[in-house]
Each structure stands twice: as structure tokens, then as C-alpha cells.
Amino acid sequence: MTTFTIQDVRKTFTNGEVNEQVLNGINLSQQQGEITALVGASGSGKSTLLTIAAGLQRASGGQVIFEGKNMTDMTQEGIRKIRASQFGFIFQSSHLVPFLTVEDQLMLMLHVSETKMSKREQKEEVIKVLKLVGMDHRKDAYPASLSGGEKQRVAIGRAIIHKPKMLFADEPTASLDSKRSKDVMILIRNLTKEFNITTLLVTHDEEMLSYADHVITMKDGLIIY
Numbered sequence: 001m002t003t004f005t006i007q008d009v010r011k012t013f014t015n016g017e018v019n020e021q022v023l024n025g026i027n028l029s030q031q032q033g034e035i036t037a038l039v040g041a042s043g044s045g046k047s048t049l050l051t052i053a054a055g056l057q058r059a060s061g062g063q064v065i066f067e068g069k070n071m072t073d074m075t076q077e078g079i080r081k082i083r084a085s086q087f088g089f090i091f092q093s094s095h096l097v098p099f100l101t102v103e104d105q106l107m108l109m110l111h112v113s114e115t116k117m118s119k120r121e122q123k124e125e126v127i128k129v130l131k132l133v134g135m136d137h138r139k140d141a142y143p144a145s146l147s148g149g150e151k152q153r154v155a156i157g158r159a160i161i162h163k164p165k166m167l168f169a170d171e172p173t174a175s176l177d178s179k180r181s182k183d184v185m186i187l188i189r190n191l192t193k194e195f196n197i198t199t200l201l202v203t204h205d206e207e208m209l210s211y212a213d214h215v216i217t218m219k220d221g222l223i224i225y
């Protein structure tokens with residue numbers, strides 16, 4: 001089943017008098033339970049495409065269709081609701097909240113996603129997910145006491161705690177060494193398969209491509225293969 005489609009997406013940034021065409025008509029579609037990796041030189045438009053796909057910024061043209069709904073036509077509030085309840089995000093840096101424990105980082109995300117679970121169920125779910133990402137033993141720790149790889153595991157837990165249908169990741173392994181990078185990619189792959197998530201991921205690490213189901217190469221705002 002195709003759950004996510006990008007049709008002829010274009011993006012132009014205007015800097016003063018100058019228009020820069022950053023995406024020149026991108027088409028792609030994704031099936032549930034599959035990882036698509038976007039690769040390409042720096043500046044080729046990968047992050048711009050990912051943030052448009054994730055509803056974090058609007059396209060200048062074209063359509064983004066999630067489960068039959070055209071996100072391009074939605075209000076900001078409509079997009080916010082989808083983002084909060086159906087999408088998960090992982091970035092290069094973990095972006096954990098410094099004054100919250102590991103457990104509370106995930107509790108906060110459940111709150112944002114407007115979960116219907118009781119507080120007790122939420123706590124149970126958080127522990128379950130922390131086990132999945134191998135971080136339950138650090139549930140009371142603050143981010144400052146975690147290693148880079150551990151922080152990224154918590155960030156992955158936070159990205160999937162509300163059972164999103166889509167997972168967006170922008171260079172999730174860029175700040176990690178090669179062993180940690182592999183661990184993180186294996187984790188993302190296992191979670192994608194186990195929960196039947198549709199994952200769109202940007203990477204510039206060739207070694208990570210073997211964990212993707214599809215690889216798309218971008219150049220100058222176009223998919224070249």
C-alpha cells in the first residue's frame with residue numbers, strides 16, 4: 001500500500017531580489033514498512049525535501065499526499081495535528097530537553113501527541129519503548145550524563161512513542177562514530193519493520209544505505225536516480 005506520495009514538489013527561496021530554485025519537481029512514493037534513503041551532495045535539497053514532506057515547511061508547488069489526504073491544501077492547524085500524532089522526527093543532534101529525565105522526554109511527547117492513555121498507561125508505554133531502544137536502565141538520567149549514542153537512542157524512542165505512521169530522519173547518524181551509527185540504523189530499521197512505519201531518511205553515509213529498502217539520489221533539486 002502506498003502511504004506517502006510526493007508529486008512534482010518545488011521550492012523556491014527568495015533572498016532579496018534573487019530567487020533560488022531549490023527543488024525542481026520531485027516525485028516519490030513510499031510503501032508502509034519501508035525505509036527510503038535520500039542521498040546527494042550538500043546543498044542538493046535533501047533537508048528541504050524532508051521538511052516539506054514532514055509538513056515543517058510548505059512547498060512552492062506540487063503536492064504531498066499522506067494516506068490519501070493532500071497536506072498541501074491543509075491549514076496550519078491541520079498539519080500540526082498530523083505532525084503531532086502521526087509523524088515522528090529524528091535529527092542529527094538529539095535535541096533532548098536538558099532539564100527533563102529520559103523518561104520525561106518521552107512523557108512530554110505523549111502529551112504533545114494528545115494521547116488518550118491514562119498517566120499509568122503512559123508510564124508503562126514509556127518504559128516499554130525505552131526497553132526497545134535499550135535505554136530503560138537510564139530512565140532517570142538527564143541528557144548531560146548520556147553519551148551521543150545514548151542520546152540518539154532516547155531521541156529515537158521519543159520519535160516513536162506515540163506510534164507514528166511516518167518517521168522522518170535527517171542525518172540521524174552524522175554525529176556518531178561508525179559502530180554507533182550502525183547500531184542506530186539497525187534500530188531504525190527494526191522499528192520501521194516491527195511497527196510498519198514509513199521511514200524517510202537523509203544520510204550522507206554510504207555505509208548506512210544497506211539498511212534502506214530504496215535509495216534516491218538528489219542533485220541540484222532533482223532526483224537523478
Ligand SMILES: Nc1ncnc2c1ncn2[C@@H]1O[C@H](COP(=O)(O)OP(=O)(O)O)[C@@H](O)[C@H]1O
Pocket residue numbers: 013014020022040041042043044045046047048049
Ligand atoms: N530557509 C532557507 N532560505 C534560503 N535558502 C535556503 C533555505 N533553506 C535551504 N536553502 C538553500 O537550499 C539549498 C538546499 O539546502 P538543503 O535542503 O539544506 O540541502 P541538503 O540538505 O541537501 O544539504 C541550499 O542552497 C540552501 O542554501
Ligand SMILES: [Mg+2]
Pocket residue numbers: 046047048202
Ligand atoms: Mg541537509
